[in-house]
Amino acid sequence: xxxxxxxxxxxxxxxxxxxxxxxxxxxxxxxxxxxxxxxxxxxxxxxxxxxxxxxxxxxxxxxxxxxxxxxxxxxxxxxxxxxxxxxxxxxxxxxxxxxxxxxxxxxxxxxxxxx
Amino acid sequence: xxxxxxxxxxxxxxxxxxxxxxxxxxxxxxxxxxxxxxxxxxxxxxxxxxxxxxxxxxxxxxxxxxxxxxxxxxxxxxxxxxxxxxxxxxxxxxxxxxxxxxxxxxxxx
Numbered sequence: 001x002x003x004x005x006x007x008x009x010x011x012x013x014x015x016x017x018x019x020x021x022x023x024x025x026x027x028x029x030x031x032x033x034x035x036x037x038x039x040x041x042x043x044x045x046x047x048x049x050x051x052x053x054x055x056x057x058x059x060x061x062x063x064x065x066x067x068x069x070x071x072x073x074x075x076x077x078x079x080x081x082x083x084x085x086x087x088x089x090x091x092x093x094x095x096x097x098x099x100x101x102x103x104x105x106x107x108x109x110x111x112x113x114x115x
Numbered sequence: 116x117x118x119x120x121x122x123x124x125x126x127x128x129x130x131x132x133x134x135x136x137x138x139x140x141x142x143x144x145x146x147x148x149x150x151x152x153x154x155x156x157x158x159x160x161x162x163x164x165x166x167x168x169x170x171x172x173x174x175x176x177x178x179x180x181x182x183x184x185x186x187x188x189x190x191x192x193x194x195x196x197x198x199x200x201x202x203x204x205x206x207x208x209x210x211x212x213x214x215x216x217x218x219x220x221x222x223x224x
Contacts, residue, residue, distance in 0.1 A: 033212075040123075040216065040217070040219075041216050041217070042119075042202050042204070042214030042215050042216050042217050043158070043202075043212075043214050044214070045211060045212065045213075045214075056209070056211070091157060091158075101145075101146050101163050101165065101206070103148075103160050103163065104160070104212065105160070106157035106158050106159070107157060108156070108157050109156075109157055
């Protein structure tokens, strides 16, 4: 399978715990995005990387959220001191910057439930 | 602010045609995407429009009018498997995707 993969697919945690999610993009893609999606809403942009550089981070993102892409390949998203409001689907997408447009390919998502 | 509007839900009959509208107000425009998302799954790409006019791809077509800030997705010969949410997203001046909340399409036999 050469698509975008995410791990874990589901995570249940207690409020106050830290969680970390992993995303493996399509191998030749240089851009990697993190989104959060709640029921009945479209994806909400969190942050994105071009290679290993984090180029933009949403102003809505609290300092409890941090993302890395150390070698320009896989990425991790960590949420510290989770809150019930963090419960959502966390989506990762990757793309290859091209001359025309960069279609984003999404992974299956990690569904986080904070009790 | 940036805003993308789509109807929340639509219902159509198997075999029929449905048009899902999207209006947008964004800081700049570098193209408009339509994605399909089945319940519990990730969005999958359907179409991209950057110039005015109609793009046809099989049973699905997408139209764009940049002057009106308007797009629609046209689905023909509806099948039960087309039941899904359809998301409109605009690539703004910073090349960020701004997403609508999606239109839930219900297909009835």
